[in-house]
Amino acid sequence: MQKIAMLGGGFIGRFYAESLHGQRSRDRVVAIYARREETAQKFAADYGCDFWSTEMEAVIANPEVTMVCIALPNNLHEPAVMLCAKHKKNVVCTKPLGRNAEEALRMMRAVEEAGIFGGYLEDLCYTPKFLKALESVKRGALGRILWAKSRETHPGPHSDWFWDKEQAGGGCMLDLGCHCVEIARSFIGKEVKPVEVMCWAATQVKPIDAEDHAIALVKYENGAIGQFEVSWTFRGGMDLRDEVMGTEGTIWINNFLRTGFEMFTTGEGEGEDYVAEKAESNTGWLFPVGDEVNDLGYNHMFTDMFSACEAGREPVETFYDGYVVNAILDAAYRSATSKQWEPVAL
Amino acid sequence: MQKIAMLGGGFIGRFYAESLHGQRSRDRVVAIYARREETAQKFAADYGCDFWSTEMEAVIANPEVTMVCIALPNNLHEPAVMLCAKHKKNVVCTKPLGRNAEEALRMMRAVEEAGIFGGYLEDLCYTPKFLKALESVKRGALGRILWAKSRETHPGPHSDWFWDKEQAGGGCMLDLGCHCVEIARSFIGKEVKPVEVMCWAATQVKPIDAEDHAIALVKYENGAIGQFEVSWTFRGGMDLRDEVMGTEGTIWINNFLRTGFEMFTTGEGEGEDYVAEKAESNTGWLFPVGDEVNDLGYNHMFTDMFSACEAGREPVETFYDGYVVNAILDAAYRSATSKQWEPVAL
Amino acid sequence: MQKIAMLGGGFIGRFYAESLHGQRSRDRVVAIYARREETAQKFAADYGCDFWSTEMEAVIANPEVTMVCIALPNNLHEPAVMLCAKHKKNVVCTKPLGRNAEEALRMMRAVEEAGIFGGYLEDLCYTPKFLKALESVKRGALGRILWAKSRETHPGPHSDWFWDKEQAGGGCMLDLGCHCVEIARSFIGKEVKPVEVMCWAATQVKPIDAEDHAIALVKYENGAIGQFEVSWTFRGGMDLRDEVMGTEGTIWINNFLRTGFEMFTTGEGEGEDYVAEKAESNTGWLFPVGDEVNDLGYNHMFTDMFSACEAGREPVETFYDGYVVNAILDAAYRSATSKQWEPVAL
Amino acid sequence: MQKIAMLGGGFIGRFYAESLHGQRSRDRVVAIYARREETAQKFAADYGCDFWSTEMEAVIANPEVTMVCIALPNNLHEPAVMLCAKHKKNVVCTKPLGRNAEEALRMMRAVEEAGIFGGYLEDLCYTPKFLKALESVKRGALGRILWAKSRETHPGPHSDWFWDKEQAGGGCMLDLGCHCVEIARSFIGKEVKPVEVMCWAATQVKPIDAEDHAIALVKYENGAIGQFEVSWTFRGGMDLRDEVMGTEGTIWINNFLRTGFEMFTTGEGEGEDYVAEKAESNTGWLFPVGDEVNDLGYNHMFTDMFSACEAGREPVETFYDGYVVNAILDAAYRSATSKQWEPVAL
Numbered sequence A, B, C, D: 001m002q003k004i005a006m007l008g009g010g011f012i013g014r015f016y017a018e019s020l021h022g023q024r025s026r027d028r029v030v031a032i033y034a035r036r037e038e039t040a041q042k043f044a045a046d047y048g049c050d051f052w053s054t055e056m057e058a059v060i061a062n063p064e065v066t067m068v069c070i071a072l073p074n075n076l077h078e079p080a081v082m083l084c085a086k087h088k089k090n091v092v093c094t095k096p097l098g099r100n101a102e103e104a105l106r107m108m109r110a111v112e113e114a115g116i117f118g119g120y121l122e123d124l125c126y127t128p129k130f131l132k133a134l135e136s137v138k139r140g141a142l143g144r145i146l147w148a149k150s151r152e153t154h155p156g157p158h159s160d161w162f163w164d165k166e167q168a169g170g171g172c173m174l175d176l177g178c179h180c181v182e183i184a185r186s187f188i189g190k191e192v193k194p195v196e197v198m199c200w201a202a203t204q205v206k207p208i209d210a211e212d213h214a215i216a217l218v219k220y221e222n223g224a225i226g227q228f229e230v231s232w233t234f235r236g237g238m239d240l241r242d243e244v245m246g247t248e249g250t251i252w253i254n255n256f257l258r259t260g261f262e263m264f265t266t267g268e269g270e271g272e273d274y275v276a277e278k279a280e281s282n283t284g285w286l287f288p289v290g291d292e293v294n295d296l297g298y299n300h301m302f303t304d305m306f307s308a309c310e311a312g313r314e315p316v317e318t319f320y321d322g323y324v325v326n327a328i329l330d331a332a333y334r335s336a337t338s339k340q341w342e343p344v345a346l
């Protein structure tokens, strides 16, 4: 059983708590840190936490806590990890690990030196479909992998800090591209070195400094290509799709938009309130997603994380993986500016 | 936490155990009854049960056990429930509840009189999509419900006893129709009385006495129609689909065959071993299902059952529901013979 | 080349003209009959007809005309055919052939006796997908056919006369069921005799005498079952789907609702005017159909009709087929009242 | 009416003839040129041509001929067009127009100077779905277009000359990319200038000099991005999909692989011979396409071409369009080598 301290009571903090307390789970969120008192109190009430505070270190240091879960804006991932290292608390951190590879590397080293467990919460590498597809790929059903693409697009984030480059570290490329990079890398093989990146990124619609649309190619040492398409300007909901091409086969995964059921409603009866994450309409044809928390990989992710921690083994997604993802994205940002293929520095 | 005794170590017994021990579950299967020693031993080894036996009563009576889960052929549901009543053990029973309404009624009464918890394991009324769709229907998004259809077809069952009318109590209509009847009834409203049934049933392909294909209409007192289509002669996998029509909207649910990802494999690399339950091919275009145990409703079902039991409330699917389903199917069997609409006797 | 007289300038008359004048067609609609002068004149102007009149016989008798196309309300099919017989003009007639088998039989005989060409315009037995699927079925790819279902549902017809039992001859069952009956019959085999019919029909929503929802089973002499589901109460567009089960395979055809492309529009740009026949929304997710006139079978239908006529052979869909369809639907109407299986009288 | 001389009796020549003689068409292929006598004779017999020859000029010059249709390997497009110009014969030419922009420009000028009609046979800009989607885009339903992607992949071409860089002019990028470039350009707007191209291309699988896989981004002067993904290494059939993102909406078009019906066959009955162009399996789950000739745009393309010619207007796809496509692909080839964004020279 894990007794979890949640850092951050926002969108993903609550989503994580739903997963952690879901079904017949033996784990419990016992402590919550949030910046504002009422957020912390509300979260504590909603999820039955024994302890809440607006002081991060107090929450991490709380002796009851066995595992810290970081669900804070990107610029706070590193300070939070450092406190975990200080207090020797096992830690799992949401994506992206750092705002860049430098940060990620420091976090990785701190965890290693402290001898604590570190897990990288890359949920989209834990969706049930992804896990099963990856097994097939590893078993050789697709032959040699030539190309793996991942796409994540939606109409834009819900919180202000995403739009501030300082806090966020980047735009949609860092926010969404981190998922896509790791998905493609997993299909191509984590043992294969990413070599160089070519990227286009632009601010096409949103009134922001950072990019709201980006496309990149990541070349691996064996000639395979990873590709991502990310955007905060997509209309119609949240689109999460992966494609893999191999010499002997093909895999297409849709992780969200058309995976639920089909519903038409005139809206004359009683409208729909919530259809699915980032759905943009609630009359006409709608496609509510069945079990978002499971379909998006949260359940399988926490199961792997905690089981790995308890068994003394590494989880599937480690801080090292988070660091590689950051390094690839750093190269992508350089390429968007230089208009050249840029090497991945690892 | 529940300490479960599993009765039956066959197909569904193992499937249930996967769900019960899945993710970070706090529940445990602690005892197993099977007819044959090696089945019981293997199951005990695989799922870490403390106790196994080829004597049913010994397993039910085991003092450690807090919940009995019946996963036996249909003719053994009643005797197993009677033993639970005798030993005052809470019980959940797989579908169909009885081979007919008479059996189901006796089981329901025995549970009531013993003052034990009784839950009806109708998993397809717990799939994540179904649960969400039902919420929309109840909220009124579809207006007044006019028609609800459910279809379950596959190439035929895996065990011999299904083909023996005495043990099974019927053919595909009892085996698969029980799901469909309860799905349609839930959409129409459990408070609405089913009035009469018209059914066609035939043995078109299989060398058996019982029907291998059946279609029926169930008329409810408010004029709504429930429909089922069931077959053991379908080729191409397992097809589970529901449709609901209301005055203000429509719902279409696909629960299985096209809900996973799309994979093409030449078979030159390494063939696929397991694609999905009852899939019939393993090269060419395949559609592996993501998380069968979750998508088929087992997780949400056991969560409701055990939470209900612990909270002292009724589960969503009760023995009474199982009895109503049997009563509707009894009318369907009569209709298939009389070629008339037959009243539902409740 | 055919010089066509169109009888009726309403919905289907215009649809037919689009098909007849479509692409690089060598055929031409040269004459139009309509009840009201302005309808006839507008049609003549739109399609470049040389001759128009509000007198039916004048149009049929026009010496330039080589082929009459009946696109009138159901009660006028018989009188129109009789005039064609009188003037020895080849004729193709929209569905249903008659309001009942008696009418259809008289029409069939009149055509035979006059020695003219008669074709039954059952477009849904000419959709490109249906034609290709039927070929596979005939080649044996599905083994022995066990069950064939066809479903046509939409939110209700556009013209008043459909709601008048006298003119229409029935409700949605005659209007839509005629398609479904012939689709299922074609898959099962036109040489196989339909034996008896069980039908449920009701007026669930619309303020009419006739049925707005019906479901029926048609038993064939070899044990195969044809099924139809028809309704004027469906919300969400027009749903045309067929399913065929055989001992060696399965076919699923979607002829309309999800066959086009996927489009999301906020409606902030410029709304969509026309999405597809009977589409019910024009913002949110929409599914415009590509080439309705081709996808619904009109092109292949007229090609077969006129080529057959010119080659002196029978078309795939004859007046005899229209008569069989009427006979099956007559049995369905009787069954809806008697609540029994009713024999098909041929 | 057009009297057509077909140059080339191979794969696309026959496909074109099917379309030209399809349904009730008034046009006729009256003459055929092929390199080998038996090809010419067989084609003439199959399609009822009056005249056949293994001498190209004789066929073009034939006085009966009103329109020449070029269906020859890429290196022969220019010589064939020059002969048409010499003999003042209207001409339509298959894609790609030239092997490079230089050739295409010479062809365009020759046609202009000769005062003959020239049409570019870009069928995928004439598919019914594409035409309807483009209308919506032009009407503004998607707002400002930000990104348009087109993908064409299949397991590789059927004829030897495709593998010879001299005859083909390039690999999959020229062969398939020409479609994709024009699709994206049409959605973004033909009046918008393409500025620069970034491209990755590689030979991943096939034993050839030319590329068998390529991905590129085309930047337009208004900031919109066109993207293509092309490959001869894809397994599973032929994949033709387009995506368009605008500020107010989204369009997704599938032009082939999942657009037909769904069929499962064990192969025990009678296997399927032909499923669809480049389908790779004929048992298990198959997806036969309904009306390939119509769905792939051939019918609408020839209708536009011949109607434009007869009306003295330009067709939607002109030799100028073909030239622009070649210019963009030239830049893509340069970029694949230089690893930089390369300007489009027009």
Ligand SMILES: NC(=O)c1ccc[n+]([C@@H]2O[C@H](COP(=O)([O-])OP(=O)(O)OC[C@H]3O[C@@H](n4cnc5c(N)ncnc54)[C@H](O)[C@@H]3O)[C@@H](O)[C@H]2O)c1
Residues within 6 Å of the ligand: A008, A009, A010, A011, A012, A013, A034, A035, A036, A039, A071, A072, A073, A074, A076, A094, A095, A096, A121, A122, A123, A159, A160, A161, A175
């Ligand atoms: N699929 C995923 O894995 C996924 C999805 C969404 C977000 N995320 C990640 O989760 C993290 C949080 O994102 P979110 O969507 O929950 O954001 P959010 O804005 O909804 O919540 C952030 C939380 O952090 C708190 N916070 C904000 N600024 C703070 C500050 N300066 N000091 C202390 N606390 C502060 C807020 O009060 C809030 O409780 C981000 O790193 C994001 O990338 C991951």
Ligand SMILES: NC(=O)c1ccc[n+]([C@@H]2O[C@H](COP(=O)([O-])OP(=O)(O)OC[C@H]3O[C@@H](n4cnc5c(N)ncnc54)[C@H](O)[C@@H]3O)[C@@H](O)[C@H]2O)c1
Residues within 6 Å of the ligand: B008, B009, B010, B011, B012, B013, B034, B035, B036, B039, B071, B072, B073, B074, B076, B094, B095, B096, B121, B122, B123, B159, B160, B161, B175
């Ligand atoms: N989705 C569902 O809810 C679902 C799915 C499958 C089966 N089921 C139900 O589960 C029950 C078992 O089906 P199954 O598919 O697991 O069958 P199975 O044949 O795979 O397993 C049955 C088990 O019962 C034991 N058994 C058989 N005959 C026995 C006897 N005479 N005495 C004692 N034990 C005996 C077998 O050894 C085996 O362990 C049935 O009631 C069936 O309807 C439900």
Ligand SMILES: NC(=O)c1ccc[n+]([C@@H]2O[C@H](COP(=O)([O-])OP(=O)(O)OC[C@H]3O[C@@H](n4cnc5c(N)ncnc54)[C@H](O)[C@@H]3O)[C@@H](O)[C@H]2O)c1
Residues within 6 Å of the ligand: C008, C009, C010, C011, C012, C013, C034, C035, C036, C039, C071, C072, C073, C074, C076, C094, C095, C096, C121, C122, C123, C159, C160, C161, C175
């Ligand atoms: N898929 C199909 O094959 C299909 C589709 C729609 C309709 N139909 C059939 O086509 C026929 C016409 O249907 P519609 O949808 O075009 O109807 P509609 O009402 O749109 O048009 C009917 C036409 O008949 C004329 N008309 C009506 N009453 C008349 C009268 N008493 N005397 C003379 N003319 C009269 C009207 O003016 C109009 O021009 C019906 O038989 C219908 O079943 C077939």
Ligand SMILES: NC(=O)c1ccc[n+]([C@@H]2O[C@H](COP(=O)([O-])OP(=O)(O)OC[C@H]3O[C@@H](n4cnc5c(N)ncnc54)[C@H](O)[C@@H]3O)[C@@H](O)[C@H]2O)c1
Residues within 6 Å of the ligand: D008, D009, D010, D011, D012, D013, D034, D035, D036, D039, D071, D072, D073, D074, D076, D094, D095, D096, D121, D122, D123, D159, D160, D161, D175
């Ligand atoms: N969707 C499309 O628009 C589409 C599809 C396929 C091919 N094409 C184009 O059509 C053209 C022909 O391709 P195909 O697939 O029909 O090829 P193919 O090899 O099947 O046929 C080519 C024809 O040209 C003849 N030919 C070959 N070499 C010749 C030579 N040296 N001299 C004279 N004749 C010669 C062959 O005998 C054959 O009749 C190419 O330009 C190709 O790009 C277009």
